[in-house]
Amino acid sequence: MEKCIGVISVNNSVDNKFGSLCRHRPPYMLPIGGRYRLIDFAISNLVNHGVRNIAIYTGDKIRSTMDHLGDGKPWDLNRRFSGLFLFPPVYDERYKLPYSDIAQYHSTEIFFEQVKEKYVFIANPLIIAKLNISQAFKYFLESGADITMVYNKRYDPFGEFINVENMHIDKEGRLIDIGMNLGTQKSFNHYLEMLFMKKDLFLEIIRETIESGEAHYFKEALLARKDRYKINTYEFKGHVDYIRDIKTYYEANFNLLKKDVSMELFFEGGTIYTKTKDEPSTLYKETANVQNSLIANGCVIEGNVDSSIIFRGVKIGKNAIVKNSILMQKSVVEDGAIIVNSILDKQAKVRKGASIAGSPLMPYVVEKYAEVTKD
């Protein structure tokens, strides 16, 4: 995999679907699974498959990104050579659409020219899929394709995946086109926004589109050239979460309570790395009652917790009830408080005896640092 560089590229268009959760952070920095950020899955998977050069196009609101990723140490990316490269957005008015991905790629052209890797792997950090990158890369090389795009066959009778990218493939596995899934078919091929391509080709497409002004987004430019290049596809058969709004974010967390999902994501093909916090173990007091939950370190639990995700350093008081909820880092649930179908952002507090409840389709969100009091 030392032949391939990893590019994690952020699509800003989903920002506004997360309400206050993304007021101060980009969606890929959403906390997930008790101690991770969404982007940890993408970075760790690349690292676990031997990718040593990773470029991240951060998008804006990057304070939390900088704090979390730093020099890439948790992923062993703090190397003398290669390692982690963060590219915050650069506004250059000469570009037609300065914040488009093509403009951002073009402004970092020299980086791609200088790295010795001949191939690029591009991924969207909002799609969690523990792709065996080594195997997929091998397929890409052996198939002799210019581009290999990764998809997942999705059986979706209830239309939970409306409006996601629908990939059409011919009998030989070649790309026909990518459209939008409107749910007219019970199953479709979900394009996972991961692809391998030759670096020269990548740069060629960027230069051409900058010159011609025909496209602003890389996918658009790529599809316009689908007949010129040999584009094939690779099927990913594992678990997929596509986090695109509060509901899918909420569900992706609870998927981790399923043993097969947590085994696949946390253990198979390498663990997920994240910034560590040096929290002690979690203390369960005499009155604790925890069922079907994922509990991170540094918590003190005296109350009842059911089917929930509890992040690091959370405190849950006596007789408190926490159900189907996500409690982010250092949030506090005081004695007797009731929290159902809710998300507490970092350091939020629910005071003594207060209760909050949302619905599984629309969880109640308590903002970062906010407090909920009784009446």
Place this chain on the structure above:
Amino acid sequence: MNENKVVAMLLAGGQGSRLKTLTKNIAKPAVPFGGKYRIIDFALSNAANSGISDIGILTQYKPYLLNTHIGIGSSWDYDRNTGGLRVLPPFTSEDGGRWYTGTANAVYENIDYLDEVDPDYVLILSGDHIYKMDYNELLNFHLEKKADVSIAVIEVPWEEASRFGIVNIDEDNRIVEFDEKPEVPKNNMASMGIYMFTWGKLREYLILDAQDERSKHDFGMNVLPRMLADNNAMYAWNFKGYWKDVGTVRSYWEANMDLLDDENPLNIYDRNWRIFTRNRNLPPHYVARESLIINSLVNEGCYIRGEIKNSILFSDITVEEGAKVNKSVIHPGVTIKAGAQVNNAVITERVVIGPGEKIGSEDDGKIYLVTEDGIMVE
């Protein structure tokens, strides 16, 4: 601590033979403690939190795991350009190879390291004690008393005083006598094995001690009594707080259990004095339906289906359905199979307790140490 440069020398070479098979493969400082740590983390974190920027770790007995754990000290921010952490094992020279023969000898053999760092003060620490201490307080006391050496002492219960090295002092805290494990103790101030030396003085006495053929080259037995005999300024600094020398399997088990006590003064949750350790980056632990965890500490990576009471669980432990764990310390990677019962036990790394197996007893007052070699009762 800039104008008064302190180097810490951490003695981590001990076997801890009274811990029996707990230290069969590892040095005592590397024994897991408190659900997440190894014993040495406490001294290392104290040093880091006290702002000591140079620290030498003296290793000798089975150092592999200890070396892996410490690495270049990055968990304690000791991976620095200037200063930082040095692991100092015994070495060979023109005169042949020598093992460290005693605590003072271990430091003496590394005089070159100390000369190189050129400190004002040298702090001698022991890697096998559980406590939180700001070494600046000891240094300030040392400066205030214009002492040649200051020894940290702690009040122990009178009935236990004869197990310790007792320090007798005058009204100004100046040391007048050392009383090693006295049958009839004159007071209950025990030496904690933590010494702040003025470097020049220490250097002088290390060389004197090395030349003494009858010496066992031990700080407590030889160097300090000799300094006292020569009428050096030696003072006792009274430490107040939690301190435990986990000498035996039972005291090891008790010190772990102390963490479950609400009144326990060793607050590991204090964010201003964190205890750092090497991090394995494991996922959060999962607690299944029909399980029960009360009055216990549980670390990352565990998968719990059974019943856990009054216990300390380290990382990466599986407890299957119907298994019951009570008053036990379970080290990383242990599997407790369905229906097994574990009471008053210490189970060491990666041991598997079979289905329905019964370890220990709820009420015989004994501690059961379970290793891959079998069970020892204390």
